[in-house]
Amino acid sequence: MTATAEKAPQAQPEPPKKQKAALLGRSPQDTPAGWFNYLLLSIVLFLGAWPIYWAGIMSTWKDDKIYQAGAPQVTPGPFFKFNWDIMTVNIREPGYPPYDNVRFVQSFVNSLIVVAVVVAATLFFCSLAGFAFAKLRFRGRDPLFYFVVLTLTIPAQLGIVGAYQIMDTLGWVDTLLAVTVPALVSAFGVFYMRQFIEDAIPDEIIESARVDGASTFRVFWEIVVPTVRPALGVLGLITAVNAWNEYQWALIAVGGSDAQTIGPALHNLRVGNTPKNSIVLTGSFLASLPLIVLLAVAGRQIVRGIMEGAVKA
Amino acid sequence: MSASSVTADSAGATGTDRGGKHKGPKSSIWARFDHVVVPYILVSPFFILFIAFGIFPIVYSALVSFQTYRAEQPVYPSGNSVNLYTERWVGLENYQRVLTNWDFTQALLNTLGLFIVSAIPQLFFALVLASLLNRRLRAQSLFRIGILIPYITPIVASTLVFTTFFSEQYGQANWVLGLFGVEHTSGVGAAAQEYPGIDWRAERWSAWLALVIMINWKWTGYNALLYLAAMQSIPKDVYEAAALDGAGAWRQLWSITVPMIRPMVIFTVVLSTIGSLQLFAEPVLFDEDPSSGEGGGLRHLWRTVAQLIWYTGWGDPNDFGLAGAMSWLLFVVVVALAAFNAFISNKIGGRK
Numbered sequence: 066m067t068a069t070a071e072k073a074p075q076a077q078p079e080p081p082k083k084q085k086a087a088l089l090g091r092s093p094q095d096t097p098a099g100w101f102n103y104l105l106l107s108i109v110l111f112l113g114a115w116p117i118y119w120a121g122i123m124s125t126w127k128d129d130k131i132y133q134a135g136a137p138q139v140t141p142g143p144f145f146k147f148n149w150d151i152m153t154v155n156i157r158e159p160g161y162p163p164y165d166n167v168r169f170v171q172s173f174v175n176s177l178i179v180v181a182v183v184v185a186a187t188l189f190f191c192s193l194a195g196f197a198f199a200k201l202r203f204r205g206r207d208p209l210f211y212f213v214v215l216t217l218t219i220p221a222q223l224g225i226v227g228a229y230q231i232m233d234t235l236g237w238v239d240t241l242l243a244v245t246v247p248a249l250v251s252a253f254g255v256f257y258m259r260q261f262i263e264d265a266i267p268d269e270i271i272e273s274a275r276v277d278g279a280s281t282f283r284v285f286w287e288i289v290v291p292t293v294r295p296a297l298g299v300l301g302l303i304t305a306v307n308a309w310n311e312y313q314w315a316l317i318a319v320g321g322s323d324a325q326t327i328g329p330a331l332h333n334l335r336v337g338n339t340p341k342n343s344i345v346l347t348g349s350f351l352a353s354l355p356l357i358v359l360l361a362v363a364g365r366q367i368v369r370g371i372m373e374g375a376v377k378a
Numbered sequence: 379m380s381a382s383s384v385t386a387d388s389a390g391a392t393g394t395d396r397g398g399k400h401k402g403p404k405s406s407i408w409a410r411f412d413h414v415v416v417p418y419i420l421v422s423p424f425f426i427l428f429i430a431f432g433i434f435p436i437v438y439s440a441l442v443s444f445q446t447y448r449a450e451q452p453v454y455p456s457g458n459s460v461n462l463y464t465e466r467w468v469g470l471e472n473y474q475r476v477l478t479n480w481d482f483t484q485a486l487l488n489t490l491g492l493f494i495v496s497a498i499p500q501l502f503f504a505l506v507l508a509s510l511l512n513r514r515l516r517a518q519s520l521f522r523i524g525i526l527i528p529y530i531t532p533i534v535a536s537t538l539v540f541t542t543f544f545s546e547q548y549g550q551a552n553w554v555l556g557l558f559g560v561e562h563t564s565g566v567g568a569a570a571q572e573y574p575g576i577d578w579r580a581e582r583w584s585a586w587l588a589l590v591i592m593i594n595w596k597w598t599g600y601n602a603l604l605y606l607a608a609m610q611s612i613p614k615d616v617y618e619a620a621a622l623d624g625a626g627a628w629r630q631l632w633s634i635t636v637p638m639i640r641p642m643v644i645f646t647v648v649l650s651t652i653g654s655l656q657l658f659a660e661p662v663l664f665d666e667d668p669s670s671g672e673g674g675g676l677r678h679l680w681r682t683v684a685q686l687i688w689y690t691g692w693g694d695p696n697d698f699g700l701a702g703a704m705s706w707l708l709f710v711v712v713v714a715l716a717a718f719n720a721f722i723s724n725k726i727g728g729r730k
Contacts, residue, residue, distance in 0.1 A: 091617065091618075092612070092614035092616075092617040092618070093509065093512045093513055093609070093617065093627070093630070093635070094512055094513070094514065094609075094610060094614070095514060095614070096513055096514060096627075097513065097514045098510075098513035098514060098515045098516075102510055102513055102515075103515075105510055106507075106510055106511070106515075106521050109507060109510075109524075109525060109599070110521065110524040110525065110527075112595070113524060113525060113527045113528045113595070113599060114524070114527050116531075116536055116539040116540065116543070116595075117527065117531055117535070117536070117539070119539065119550075120535065120539045131542055131545075132542075132545065132547060132548040132549075133548060134548050134553075134574075135553065136553065137550050137553065190423040190424060191424070193420040193421075193423070194420055194421040194423065194424050196420065197417045197420035197421045198421065201416075201417040201420070202417075203414070203417035203418060206417070209421065209425075213424065216428060216432060218648065218652060218716065219432070219436075219712075220652050220655055220656045220708075220712060221656070222655065222656045222658075222683075222684055222687070222705065222708065223436050223439070223705050223706075223708065223709045223712070224431075224432065224433075224434075224435030224436040224438070224439055224705070225435070225439075225687065225691075225705065226435075226438075226439045226442055226443075226687070226691055226698050226701045226702040226705050227434065227435030227436060227437065227438030227439035227440075227441075227442060227702070228431060228435035228438075229691070229692075229698075230435075230438060230442060230698065231430075231431075231434065231435055231438060246427070246431065247427065247431035247432075249423070249427055250423050250424045250427050250428070252424070252428070255421075255424050280408075280412050280416075281412050281413075281416045281417070281420070282416070285420075306529075306530050309532065310530075310532045310533055310534075312532075312533055312534050312658070312659050313656075313658045313659070313684070313688070316688075317688070317692055327532065328532065328533075328534050331532070331534040331535060331538065332534060332662075332663070335538075335663075335668040336668075337668075337669060338667040338668070338669045339666075339667070340668060342538075342542050345538050346538065346539065346542070348535075349532075349534070349535035349536075349538045349539060350535070352532050352534070352535050353531050353532055353535045353536075356530040356531065356532065357527070357530070357531075359530070360523060360526060360527065360530050361523075364519070364522075364523030364526065365519055365523065367523075367526060367530070368519070368522045368523055368526065368603065371526075371600065371603050371604065371607075372603055372604070372606065372607035373607070375603075375604040375607045375608070375642065375645070
């Protein structure tokens with residue numbers, strides 16, 4: 066109750082003050098879109114979806130359709146099973162390179178495992194830290210939080226040589242630990258949860274729970290977690306997308322091994338110096354499917370997460 | 379709930395840190411612990427992991443960069459070969475080698491060049507796209523979700539698709555160019571033949587153009603959503619005042635909307651700077667021949683720093699010392715760019 070009452074004035078856009086000016090000077094949001102607007106947006110949508118649609122079509126054809134002269138193939142053909150069988154080494158065909166090192170199915174499953182662990186840990190650790198930064202008082206809180214924000218701007222690239230050496234020393238190279246452990250928390254997650262908790266939970270509620278004798282952890286479980294559930298959903302989705310799409314580090318740390326994830330698996334689908342692109346595109350399409358489904362199911366939340374995370378920055 | 383009645387209470391008692399005192403003496407040690415130590419426990423996972431896998435690797439790269447760190451495989455007379463890392467302090471030799479070698483300079487120029495030619499159109503198109511979305515739309519969610527398809531597509535997958543689009547002989551990009559009568563000759567002597575379009579990988583400008591298309595395909599929609607978020611928080615009466623002066627939609631965008639969302643524009647510039655300096659997947663996978671080794675095509679026209687570090691450390695040279703030195707030089711560039719960004723932002727912000 067109190068929470069919504071607190072939030073309402075911020076969330077609600079100000080009502081237009083000068084009603085008579087509304088006809089002349091409507092803000093863009095209140096202006097209905099014209100047909101040209103829809104046309105341009107539809108073209109953008111088409112261009113965005115076309116590469117993956119076409120990869121799906123190509124997963125059902127052989128290489129000759131990829132490189133046919135004239136207009137691109139737009140309808141599916143009969144060769145999906147054939148491509149799948151070659152990719153997963155169920156069959157061998159002359160003219161196709163060996164795909165024994167790809168282990169597509171295993172890589173796919175590995176990625177699912179990594180995503181599950183990374184998302185669960187990120188949600189837990191980031192909401193704990195976000196809660197502490199938003200609502201608890203402790204010495205050094207603000208400098209520590211600025212430090213978290215600062216780390217957002219450090220490219221992972223910089224430590225990649227050292228990170229590999231460390232993983233090597235730990236014996237984690239070519240194991241799932243190498244791609245899981247460093248991703249268990251994220252600066253973005255801490256930042257996002259902190260901003261959300263700060264706005265969503267009034268100090269008074271926490272204060273009164275404290276007065277009733279609740280410990281910090283109880284406040285977290287009984288007040289914070291139920292309130293931030295939508296934000297957890299959003300952060301979980303964005304974390305899942307990033308974890309699934311990991312490429313460079315995964316290529317270095319687990320590429321070609323039994324612990325290979327889907328990114329390096331696609332990389333390794335390009336065998337030899339003239340790869341069979343029907344196989345490459347079959348893998349690419351299948352690797353994109355989980356996220357396309359996720360976007361179709363939870364697109365609104367992903368959009369909201371990106372837009373909210375940005376405005377609060 | 380009962381919260382409201384207590385609210386007045388505790389507001390009078392000022393401050394969260396008083397909470398412990400209400401509990402009485404029996405729990406005071408626990409209460410102190412709860413107030414003083416627990417907050418650090420809550421934030422510690424981030425800092426532990428970040429120190430272990432964020433900061434330590436960067437420092438460690440510095441140590442490595444002062445050593446020769448080559449993996450060698452000596453073959454003993456018995457015929458056995460053993461993997462052996464030789465480590466030896468060599469001071470600044472790696473840095474000297476990196477800086478006197480054209481490879482790194484070229485990769486750095488490629489990286490910065492690709493950043494400039496991709497970021498500017500990307501942010502421009504994102505602004506336009508955001509203003510197209512910032513209307514009263516039917517199927518609003520469909521459009522907002524739809525423009526995220528490139529963002530959620532795995533970067534390896536989408537890049538591999540684009541690699542076939544830009545194929546020399548019958549890629550889709552060349553089919554489109556062919557419709558406009560553009561043709562090129564491929565093959566030597568009697569085998570030479572006319573094909574539609576151009577040989578994308580033959581020249582710097584065309585290879586870069588192809589990469590810019592891939593990068594912008596992926597990130598324009600995402601940036602547009604960020605701009606849209608900022609645009610929707612602009613108070614509406616700003617526009618009312620402006621329209622009375624007769625501003626059209628296009629002028630409205632550039633003289634009201636864009637200045638109002640300047641912080642977001644700066645934010646996206648920072649984001650795309652960080653992203654561009656790490657550009658990796660596109661240049662690596664743009665090579666049609668994955669076994670071609672050093673990367674970036676003929677004369678390394680499009681090899682980026684990230685790609686060069688990868689090749690130096692994990693490719694044929696297998697020289698981590700050299701790769702570490704490159705990482706640190708990149709770090710210097712990052713810091714310089716960040717300082718430059720901050721300077722420019724301050725200047726723009728200050729002039730207001």
